[in-house]
Amino acid sequence: MSRFSEKGYYVRENAAIYLTPDMDRTAKWFEEVMGWYSNIVERDSNGRGxxxxxxxxxxxxxxxxxxxxxxxxxxxxxxxGGEISFMQVQGIDSLYEHVTKSGWDKITPVEDQPWGGKVCRATTIDGYVIRIFE
Incomplete structure (x- = not known):
C-alpha cells in the first residue's frame, strides 16, 4: 500500500493490450518508472514471459x-509502437512528477486543455505512447 500512497495518483480506467519481446524488462520499467505492480503469469520452457x-x-x-x-x-x-492507450488518471501532476523523478524523460509536460482537462504523453520502454488525461 505504501507505493500506492507515495505515487499520489491512480488510474481511473485502462485495459489495453501491450506486446513486448522482454516481459521482465517491461514489468521492471512499469514498476520503477510508473510505480505500478506486475505479475508474469505464464512463462515458456526457457523462463521467458x-x-x-x-x-x-x-x-x-x-x-x-x-x-x-x-x-x-x-x-x-x-x-x-504508436499510441496504445488514452488513460484517465486522478492526479496527473503527481504522475508527471513521479515519472520524471524516476529519471525517465520520455514524457511530455502536462498541458492544460481548452475543455478544462490536462494531458501529457509518456513513451514506454518499448516505444508505445500512453496519452494520459485528467
Whole structure:
C-alpha cells in the first residue's frame, strides 16, 4: 500500500493490450518508472514471459475485483509502437512528477486543455505512447 500512497495518483480506467519481446524488462520499467505492480503469469520452457499484467492498483485490492482492471494485458511479441492507450488518471501532476523523478524523460509536460482537462504523453520502454488525461 505504501507505493500506492507515495505515487499520489491512480488510474481511473485502462485495459489495453501491450506486446513486448522482454516481459521482465517491461514489468521492471512499469514498476520503477510508473510505480505500478506486475505479475508474469505464464512463462515458456526457457523462463521467458509469455503473458502477464501490469497495473496501478495494489495486488491485494486488484484480487478483490471490486474495481475495473486499470492496467495492461502484456503478451510476448514485437511492439509496433504508436499510441496504445488514452488513460484517465486522478492526479496527473503527481504522475508527471513521479515519472520524471524516476529519471525517465520520455514524457511530455502536462498541458492544460481548452475543455478544462490536462494531458501529457509518456513513451514506454518499448516505444508505445500512453496519452494520459485528467
Amino acid at each position: 509469455q503473458y502477464g499484467v501490469v497495473f496501478d492498483t495494489p495486488p491485494e485490492i486488484e484480487a478483490t475485483h471490486l474495481a475495473p482492471f486499470t492496467g495492461f494485458q502484456v503478451f510476448a511479441g514485437e511492439p509496433d
